[in-house]
Amino acid sequence: MRMSKLVRTGADLLYPFALIFGLYIVMHGHLTPGGGFQGGAVVATGAAIVIVAWAYEDVAGMIRKVTMKAQESAGLLLFIGSAALALGLGYAFFANVLANSGSLFGLSVPFGPNPGELNTAGLIPIMNFAVGIEVWGGLTIILLYLLSGLKKEEGT
Amino acid sequence: MIEMLVHFLVITGLISSALLVYWFRDLLAATLASGIFSFLISLEFYILQAPDVAISQAAIGAGLTTAIFIVAIRATSRYEGGGS
Numbered sequence: 001m002r003m004s005k006l007v008r009t010g011a012d013l014l015y016p017f018a019l020i021f022g023l024y025i026v027m028h029g030h031l032t033p034g035g036g037f038q039g040g041a042v043v044a045t046g047a048a049i050v051i052v053a054w055a056y057e058d059v060a061g062m063i064r065k066v067t068m069k070a071q072e073s074a075g076l077l078l079f080i081g082s083a084a085l086a087l088g089l090g091y092a093f094f095a096n097v098l099a100n101s102g103s104l105f106g107l108s109v110p111f112g113p114n115p116g117e118l119n120t121a122g123l124i125p126i127m128n129f130a131v132g133i134e135v136w137g138g139l140t141i142i143l144l145y146l147l148s149g150l151k152k153e154e155g156t
Numbered sequence: 157m158i159e160m161l162v163h164f165l166v167i168t169g170l171i172s173s174a175l176l177v178y179w180f181r182d183l184l185a186a187t188l189a190s191g192i193f194s195f196l197i198s199l200e201f202y203i204l205q206a207p208d209v210a211i212s213q214a215a216i217g218a219g220l221t222t223a224i225f226i227v228a229i230r231a232t233s234r235y236e237g238g239g240s
């Protein structure tokens with residue numbers, strides 16, 4: 001079953017928008033509904049559209065297995081590394097050492113009703129980002145391995 | 157009142173799309189009906205004020221599960237009961 005040209009072009013057009021929207025959900029995870037897992041799943045859905053529309057030989061140059069595996073490992077290492085950072089500085093494991101510190105993501109949360117300040121919450125946006133790229137890689141590589149098991153396109 | 161009406165419409169759509177999944181012999185159409193079921197249940201989660209769960213359901217249920225089924229249908233036959 002070969003996908004039509006309409007489906008393939010539509011998938012190529014939708015892919016960057018799904019990518020941007022998923023990364024927006026990841027980076028605003030501490031302000032709005034959503035977070036690392038939800039954003040990563042949205043990005044993986046964008047990759048899934050491209051994977052479903054094209055054959056494995058076409059998609060292998062665009063979405064690589066090695067990159068996805070590296071993303072998954074990097075996300076997990078960043079998560080456990082930022083948790084161990086507090087341990088190295090003499091606090092409890094997973095302690096939020098960056099919150100209200102004035103450095104990266106270190107501003108205080110403004111008082112009262114406000115639209116939300118992106119540069120707050122300390123380690124939470126970093127952990128959201130780690131979970132986001134981990135879910136992106138993990139869910140995409142399931143589909144890539146599923147698609148690479150197919151035989152070459154058989155017509156019909 | 158208007159909220160009850162929207163609930164009624166969404167639940168009617170849920171039941172009919174679930175029945176269509178059972179009814180179709182064309183597996184691609186059945187997969188799309190299950191995608192519509194996931195989309196409607198994510199709408200229902202949003203109406204019930206759980207936007208977090210709604211995003212997860214829309215991405216996993218309507219996106220990834222449908223994609224996995226479509227890849228599986230590409231590997232096997234399109235119609236139920238053999239043939240292609």
